[in-house]
Amino acid sequence: MDKKVTSIHITKALSSSIIVDLIDEYPDLEEITCAPSVYNRTSQTYIDALKEVGINVKIKYEWGAKSKSNDIEFYIAKLYKEEGLNVKQISLKLDISSNRVYYLLRKSKTKIKRRKHKHDYSEVKQLKKDGYSAKEISEELDMPIRTVYYILNKDKIKNELPIAPITRILKNAGAQRSSKDAKIELATILTKEGNEIAKKAIDFAHADGKKTIKVEHIKLAKKLLCQ
Structure with a gap:
């Protein structure tokens, strides 16, 4: 282990296990460089998480013009940003899976809008402050009482x-x-x-395209949050 190494170049997209190994091997790491193709395959979740602890992921080499295969990325980004289609509509229009649409949107660096709450959380909380009971809020807003309890307890x-x-x-x-x-x-x-730690581990699992939380996701979350 070389403690003086602050910058390394990688040839594979970052994953939880790779990041854990890199941080263990290079404790003074400040910069990770990679080719554009590797950068594009690396989840923004990992790039942001590493930036929070002072490790920047950067593109080192610019190799030629963009491939024609990138055309689909920009077309999907255009459908999403300019024509206002949601992921489901794009999926049906192009006959591809929703997961593929999300992947191509992230690859084209398109900011994905978060789904809006079906119910107005602020209105529920305000009625609670005004002295309404959960049952009264449910009746006032025509909302299932289970949803009321979920909103009221969400931040606790x-x-x-x-x-x-x-x-x-x-x-x-x-x-x-x-x-x-x-x-x-x-x-x-x-x-x-x-x-x-669990929330961060879930983000890393999703970044790897997995539903199952693995030990490397927990290890990476702990390592980054406890630095």
Whole structure:
């Protein structure tokens, strides 16, 4: 391991496992360079995550003109940005899968709009502040009560860890006694940090085109969030 290396050149698109290996091997890494084709195959999720910890991913070589195969990317981007078609409509129009449309939009660096909430979250929260009960909000907005509860609880950090393993953690660390409040506080902290790692790991799994969270996604999320 060479601790003095701050810049490396890669020939494969970045993935969770590759990033973990690179950070372990080059702890002083500041820059990753690659060919345009490799950069285009690397998920923006990884590029953004690395930038947050001070590692920039850059294109080093510009090799010739763009391939004609890029035409489909720009055509889809035009349908999306200029003609206002959504992913589903583009998928049906071109007879390709929605996943393929998303992939080509990301490849063409098109900013994908987030889906708007079906219900007005701010209106639900305002009615709650005004003293309405969940049932009253449901009736007022003609909204399923389960949706009301989901919106009201969405931003709360829930302590999902039982106290028993928290007690063991404190005991293993050398604590002879610990109050219930101390256990709850530690459980809350671990839950919050665990949620952050889980969310990041899910992003990395999606960046790899996978639904299953793998150990390398968790390792990378922990490594980047805990730097």
